[in-house]
Amino acid sequence: MKKFWAFLVVGLLIGSAAWAVDVQISAIVASRLSVGITDSTWDLTIDNTGAEVTQDSIDNLTVISSKKNYTVSFSSSDNGNLKMTVSGTDYLIPYKIKVDTTGWAGGVGINQLSDYVQLSATKTIEFIKRTPAVGKVFPIGIQIPEYLNEIYEDGTYTATLTIGITAP
Secondary structure (H helix, E strand, O other): HHHHHHHHHHHHHHHHHOOOOOOOOOOOOOOOOOEEEEOOOOOOOOOOOOOOOOEEEEEEEEEOOOOOOOOOOOOOOHHHEEEEEEEEEEEEOOEEEEEHHHHHHHHHEEEEOOOOOOOOOEEEEEEEOOOOOEEEEEEEEEHHHHHOOOOOOOOOOOOOEEEEEEEO
């Protein structure tokens, strides 16, 4: 009978010592949404012969997003023209931009800059996937189209290119 009571006491101690606690873990993940380029100034030399000037990789666009379905937009001062003002007269040289996203075809929905295009209106690239933590890098090209009618007024022309990113 002593053995029975010993087993019963041990069984009760073991049974009564069992318990559980539920822990809820919550983590807030920071949003990352950014675009960047390598150089804030792009220098072009136009030899004024009328020939097309193309630099297929004048810079790199780096995109970082923790969200899906985001848009990168490109807009230009002076409707996609380089501009120089002399004595109140504006001289314009049209330019075109291209962003090569072919290296990440599965992450891109629509790219309005897949070929050289003048930024007379805002153009966009719609991405459908999140990027790796280090981002995705895409070459940016610039082109001055062939111009055979008349040579350009010599001097320094400038434009401001604005690159933005938005997500729902």
